[in-house]
Amino acid sequence: MEFQKVFNLILAAGFFLTGLAQAQEDSSASATVQLTLQKAEELALSGNPHIRAAEERTRAADKQVLPTLFPDDPTVMVDTTFPGMEMWQVEEKLGFPGKGIAKADMAGAEAKKTDAEAQDTRRSIVLQARQAYWDFYYRSKVDKVLQEAQARWNTLGQTVQSKELSGQWLSLQAIKTQMETAKALNELVTNSRALKISQFNLNHLFSLPHFTAYVLEGEPPFPAFDGKEEEWVNRALQGNPEIAVYQRAIEAQEARRQMASLDYLPDFDVVFSGVKDPNGGLSNYGYRLGVSIPIFFPAKQSQEEGAASDEVAAAKDDLRGKQNEVIHMVEDAYVSAESDWRILQLYDQGGLLQQTQRAWAAAQLSYRNEEMGLSEFVENFNTYLETVTNYYQAQADYGKALAQLDYEAGVLPAQGESK
Numbered sequence: 001m002e003f004q005k006v007f008n009l010i011l012a013a014g015f016f017l018t019g020l021a022q023a024q025e026d027s028s029a030s031a032t033v034q035l036t037l038q039k040a041e042e043l044a045l046s047g048n049p050h051i052r053a054a055e056e057r058t059r060a061a062d063k064q065v066l067p068t069l070f071p072d073d074p075t076v077m078v079d080t081t082f083p084g085m086e087m088w089q090v091e092e093k094l095g096f097p098g099k100g101i102a103k104a105d106m107a108g109a110e111a112k113k114t115d116a117e118a119q120d121t122r123r124s125i126v127l128q129a130r131q132a133y134w135d136f137y138y139r140s141k142v143d144k145v146l147q148e149a150q151a152r153w154n155t156l157g158q159t160v161q162s163k164e165l166s167g168q169w170l171s172l173q174a175i176k177t178q179m180e181t182a183k184a185l186n187e188l189v190t191n192s193r194a195l196k197i198s199q200f201n202l203n204h205l206f207s208l209p210h211f212t213a214y215v216l217e218g219e220p221p222f223p224a225f226d227g228k229e230e231e232w233v234n235r236a237l238q239g240n241p242e243i244a245v246y247q248r249a250i251e252a253q254e255a256r257r258q259m260a261s262l263d264y265l266p267d268f269d270v271v272f273s274g275v276k277d278p279n280g281g282l283s284n285y286g287y288r289l290g291v292s293i294p295i296f297f298p299a300k301q302s303q304e305e306g307a308a309s310d311e312v313a314a315a316k317d318d319l320r321g322k323q324n325e326v327i328h329m330v331e332d333a334y335v336s337a338e339s340d341w342r343i344l345q346l347y348d349q350g351g352l353l354q355q356t357q358r359a360w361a362a363a364q365l366s367y368r369n370e371e372m373g374l375s376e377f378v379e380n381f382n383t384y385l386e387t388v389t390n391y392y393q394a395q396a397d398y399g400k401a402l403a404q405l406d407y408e409a410g411v412l413p414a415q416g417e418s419k
Contacts, residue, residue: 031209034217035202037133037399041413043206044129051125054118061111068103071095089273096265106255113248119241123412125205130403132201133220138396139195140216145388146191152381222398225341229334232409236330240410243326246319253315257308267292330408337401344394353391360384 033039045051072093079087203212237243269290276283347353363380366372372380406412 032213032215033208035133035136035214036217037130037220039217040129040133040202040206041126043208044125045122045413047207048125048129048205049207051118051122054121058111058115058118061107061114065104065107065111068107069100071100086276087273089271091269091271094268094270096262096267099259099262099265102255102259102262106252106259109248109252109255113245113252116241116244116248119412120245123241123407123410126412127403127407129202129205130406131400132198132205134396134399134403136195136198136202136214137216137220137399138392139191139198141392142191142389143195145385145392149381149385220395220399222344222395223402225338225398225402229331232334232405233327233330235411236326236409237323238410240326240408241412243319243322243410246315246322250312250315250319253308253312257305257312260304260308263304266294326408330405333401333405333408337398337405340394340398340401344398347391347394353387356384356387 033043072095075091077089077091199212199214200210202208202214203210206212269288269292271288271290272285273287274283274285360380363372363377363384367374367377
């Protein structure tokens with residue numbers, strides 16, 4: 001009897017501490033968000049600082065294109081060193097014709113690459129938001145199951161105490177029930193902590209206050225898995241933002257090579273000047289036209305252009321390597337999603353979940369009618385809990401697999417929209 005009292009005391013303390021921590025955190029909560037899969041995507045797209053930073057870099061890169069079209073600022077000089085004589089001149093360095101356009105092309109290519117990188121950042125954040133949602137979904141569903149299980153284990157514990165205890169000795173059935181009760185409490189506490197961590201992860205992705213709470217709103221969609229593997233691969237090769245980054249890198253290297261071919265060509269310089277006559281006569285005006293002499297042009301340009309050509313070749317090889325990698329990742333994600341879909345179908349259309357629920361209802365009826373022993377009832381209860389938990393895990397796995405497949409293929413919702 002002393003063992004039973006001590007165990008019940010520990011059990012009650014565990015529930016008290018868990019409830020106290022829950023109450024403290026709930027009292028600090030600043031808001032509660034009704035969460036759906038679409039809502040998670042929207043919050044991530046609108047609130048994540050990494051996405052905003054990438055978009056700001058894109059705008060900054062776009063603003064660097066136009067200034068490259070203008071020549072250097074003119075230099076104005078006024079000389080009054082000698083009394084009665086004033087000299088002035090305006091100098092403008094024009095550079096080689098077409099050099100500004102080449103610089104603009106290079107800056108524009110870099111801006112497009114930055115934009116592709118921003119799209120890749122959005123893709124990554126959306127994947128994280130979807131995965132975080134499915135983690136939260138699984139933990140929330142399991143939390144309800146474990147809460148119900150804990151209540152039932154407490155009832156069974158009382159039954160064991162009244163029927164199975166004799167003096168200070170425990171029967172094997174009583175010991176097993178007590179151990180299952182302890183395991184249920186441990187799973188409940190562990191899952192509750194994991195649920196909180198998943199909420200904190202959502203706050204991090206959405207850039208919301210730390211103690212924002214989330215409540216599932218409705219059931220998420222579980223679309224049937226469709227599409228052929230080749231279709232997903234083609235979609236990835238055409239729309240994966242990471243591939244677009246490598247394609248833009250080739251364009252940027254091409255622009256640098258064009259710039260290298262113009263970089264050491266002659267630069268033109270125009271100077272307008274004037275001198276005031278110290279004797280009060282007419283002033284003299286004129287201009288000078290200068291040009292740099294590219295003595296070392298062949299050696300410099302051949303080396304620079306050769307280096308730029310090597311960079312273009314390297315960028316093309318990087319693109320081919322990335323395409324091969326994306327194809328492999330799409331194929332892997334496709335197989336995983338197809339497998340997870342078959343498992344989920346086993347529970348739903350295969351009737352495994354429904355059969356388990358019916359069998360559990362029959363087991364409860366048999367136990368109430370004393371047609372089933374305690375040990376068999378405990379086994380049935382454990383099987384029921386495991387099946388329901390695995391069902392929610394299958395749902396979350398399929399949702400994550402679809403998110404991973406969309407990620408590899410580059411399928412992204414627009415700002416404020418969702419699939």
